[in-house]
Amino acid sequence: MKLCIGTVQFGMDYGVFDAPKKDPEYCIKCLDFATQNGINAIDTATAYGTAEEITGRFLAKKTIEREKLFISTKLLPNIMDAVEPKDYVKVIRCNLQKSLDTLHTDYVDTFYFHSSRYAFKPELLEAIAVMKKEGLARNVGVSVYYPDEALACFENSNINYIQAPYSIFDHRMREEDVFGQGSKAGFNIDVRTVFIKGLIRLRDSEVPDHLGKARPILRKLDVLCKETGYSRIELAMGYVRREMTINHLVFGVRSLEQLKEDIKSFNKEIPESIFDEIDTEFSGIDADLVVPSLWVK
Template identity: 25%
Template sequence: MTFGEQNTEKEAHEMLSYAFEHGINALDTSEAYPIPMKKETSGRTDLYIASWLKSQPRDKVILATKVCGYSERSAHLRDNAKVLRVDAVNIRESVEKSLKRLNTDYIDLLQIHWPDRYVPLFGEYLYDSSKWRPSIPFVEQLKALQEVIDEGKVRYIGVSNETSYGVMEFVHAARVEGLSKIVSIQNSYSLLVRRFEVDLVEVCHPKNCNIGLLSYSPLGGGALSGKYLDINSEAAKKGRMNLFPGYMERYNKSIAKEATMQYIEMAKKHGLSPVQLALGFVRDRPFMTSSIIGATSVEQLKEDIDAFLTTQRPLPPEVMEDIEAIFKRYKDPAIL
C-alpha cells in the first residue's frame, strides 16, 4: 500500500523480487492503494505490481486484492457513483478494473476491504447503535461474488476488517444458498491489537467456520519496531505516521507508546530485537494462516524476513509468559 506514494516503481520491483526470491509468494493489494487514498495516485500500486509480474510465472504468485466497502469519500474509484457499495455493479466494476491494472486474467483471492454495513473500524472499539444503516444483504453480496468466480475472474473470496457477526452471516448464507464460502479474514493483529482472540478465534476455528486469518499490521504500522519512540530519528521522519498527519494515530497515543516500550524492553531482556519479538509472536499463534508485512525498503524487508525465519520457533515459554504479563496491563492500548 506504499507503492506509488512512498515508493517508486523501481523500489517496488526491487522489494517484490527480493521477497519472491526469499520464499514470499503472496502479494496483497487493493483498489484503494496506495494509501492515503487520492484520485491522483489511485491504482498505482496495482500498476507497479503488474509491471513486475510480467517477468514472473503467474501461477507461482498468489495475488490477493480487495474491493472497497461502503464509502462516501472514494467515489473516484468508479465511473459513475456517489457512494461505493458492496453490490453487483460495484463488485463487477472493481474486479474488471483490477484485472486490467494488474494485467492478469484472474485474481486468486478477492476480499471485501471493509463491510458494507456500519462496523467500528481502524481503532474504533465500541459498536455505536446510532450509526446503524441499511446495508446490502449478505446473500446479495455473495451472489455478486459468485458471478465473477463462475466467470473465472476470481478463484477464492474473503473478508477484511470483519466481525464475528459478519463472518457467521457470510458462512450461513453460503451454506443455505449453495454459494462459494469465504476462506479468509484479513484483520489487524499484533502485540498491540489482539481483539481477534476475543471471539473471532472461536468463529474461525477449523472445526467451526474454518476461516484463515491473514493478519495485517503485525508490527503495529511500524510502531512495534520502536522507530517512533524517538520522533527526531530519521526512521521516524520517514515513517507514514509522521508523513501523513493523523494516519494510524491510534499507535501514537501515550498508552500505546507505553505498551510498545514495555515490549521493547522485554525483547532486550530475552536477546531479541523488537521486530523479532513482534513477528515471532504473530507467526506462532495457532490460529494464524499468514501475516502481511508492508515494507518501504529492501533493508526493512530483509529485517522482517530474517526475523520471521531465524527467530526461535516457537518463542520460548518464558518469552510468552512475559508477553502475557504485559498484555494483562495493556489489553487494548491502540483503541481510539
C-alpha cells in the same frame, strides 16, 4: 504460515508519519527480492493509490510464474453503498475486471470487500461469491477490523476468506476465538497491522504526541526484549507466527534493507514461554491505540 508483501506503502503515503510512497522501480526491486527469497504472496487494493499498477508492472515482467504467486486485492471501500441490489454483481465484476487489467492477470487468488461492515450484508456476500464461480477470483471474503465482523463472515458459506488485524499489542481476534472459529468454519485467515502502521518500529522520541500513551507500552516491550535477547520485530512477528491457523502475515516494506531484516526476524525461533508472558503483559490495550483508523491527531 507464510509472509505476504503488503503494497500500501508502494502506492501512497503511509505509516505513523504518512511516510512518502517509494519510487515504482524501487518497489519492483523489492518484489523481485521477496519472490526470489521465498515470499510468493502479494496483497494490494484499489484504494492503495498506485499499488495495483506497480504490482501489475511486476507481474508483467513474468520473472516468476503466475501460478506460483498468491495475489490478493480489494474492492474500493464503500463503493457498493449507493448500488441497487440488482446491480451488485455487475458493479463488483466491472471493478474486479479493472483490477485484473491493471494487475496483468486474469484472476486473483483472493478478492476482498474493503468495507468491513459488508460482513453483515448477506446479499453482498452472495454477489461477491459470483466472482469465484466465474473464475475471476479463487477465494472471496472481507477485510475486517473487529471480531464480530469476522464471526459474522464465518456464518456465511458464500465466502471463505478474511483479513484481520492482529499483533503483539492487539489480541482481540485471539481472545474472541476468531482463529479457532474460522478454522472450524473452513475459512482462510490472513492478518495485517502486525506493526500497527509502523508504531512498533518507533523509538520513544519518535512516537507522535497523539499516540503518547504508546510510549510506556513500547518501553515495557523494550524491557522484555532486553530480558529475552530478542528484538521488537522478532517478538512481534514471532507472536503472530505462533498462531498456526493463520495463512499469511501481511507486512509492509519501507526499504529493501528492512525487508531483508524482517524475513530474518520471521524465521527466528522463540520459546512459547515468552509468548505466554506477552499474552499477560500486553492484553487489553485500548482499541484507539491498536486500531489505526481510530487515531485522532
